[in-house]
Amino acid sequence: MATRKKSKRAYPWTDKVGDHTITFELMKPEDRDRMLRFTQSLPADDVMFLRKDITQPVIIDDWIEKIRRGATKTVLAHNEKGDIVGYASLHLDQLLWTRHLGEIRVVISPKLRGIGLGRRLVHEMFEVGRQLKLQRIVVNMRRDQIHVQQMLERLGFKAEALLTDWLMDAAGRTHDLLVMSCRLEES
Numbered sequence: 001m002a003t004r005k006k007s008k009r010a011y012p013w014t015d016k017v018g019d020h021t022i023t024f025e026l027m028k029p030e031d032r033d034r035m036l037r038f039t040q041s042l043p044a045d046d047v048m049f050l051r052k053d054i055t056q057p058v059i060i061d062d063w064i065e066k067i068r069r070g071a072t073k074t075v076l077a078h079n080e081k082g083d084i085v086g087y088a089s090l091h092l093d094q095l096l097w098t099r100h101l102g103e104i105r106v107v108i109s110p111k112l113r114g115i116g117l118g119r120r121l122v123h124e125m126f127e128v129g130r131q132l133k134l135q136r137i138v139v140n141m142r143r144d145q146i147h148v149q150q151m152l153e154r155l156g157f158k159a160e161a162l163l164t165d166w167l168m169d170a171a172g173r174t175h176d177l178l179v180m181s182c183r184l185e186e187s
């Protein structure tokens with residue numbers, strides 16, 4: 001079990017990440033258009049491997065609806081101009097058997113990768129998960145995303161399952177799915 005500092009987070013909050021001043025806040029319905037600007041600025045390779053095509057307005061609308069219902073919590077990161085430069089989402093499973101789990105997804109602007117923003121946002125997801133009394137955080141990714149696995153291992157995640165040819169990308173090619181998870185300490 002990973003040990004992490006417990007702190008009740010109040011959003012928004014601002015901090016330095018590398019040389020950048022970044023504000024972290026919970027995504028709201030009013031963030032629809034700037035989120036769309038962010039997702040449409042992502043390289044095609046990133047979007048191809050995401051579960052849903054988040055460049056489509058209808059998918060962002062569905063995302064916002066899930067936030068309204070409380071099925072998803074998203075912490076977005078924006079720069080001093082207010083442009084979104086990354087986000088992390090926690091998706092809650094309403095099924096009886098898996099209601100103690102939350103699945104996270106993290107996406108950072110290619111221009112700000114490698115400065116620690118992804119790691120910060122995963123920490124935000126730990127905090128959000130603890131506040132929701134979740135017991136475990138899960139990440140699904142392609143098996144070949146080695147640097148993502150290494151980053152998550154350093155944050156306390158462990159590999160749980162490897163599913164062969166489980167994912168199909170937009171071009172119709174299949175890929176193996178790796179499931180990793182991390183237990184949250186009790187709040």
Ligand SMILES: CC(C)(COP(=O)(O)OP(=O)(O)OC[C@H]1O[C@@H](n2cnc3c(N)ncnc32)[C@H](O)[C@@H]1OP(=O)(O)O)[C@@H](O)C(=O)NCCC(=O)NCCS
Pocket residue numbers: 046104105106107108109112113114115116117118119120139140141145147148150151154
């Ligand atoms: C994966 C991703 C979120 C990482 O975000 P990031 O802000 O660049 O990550 P960080 O700067 O916080 O780096 C965290 C660690 O990973 C390492 N790392 C990050 N990107 C790396 C890369 N391309 N190659 C090698 N190492 C990398 C960093 O060196 C750092 O190591 P440390 O823990 O020893 O300091 C980002 O690359 C991304 O948005 N990828 C596309 C979407 C995706 O694949 N999401 C993950 C699945 S949900």
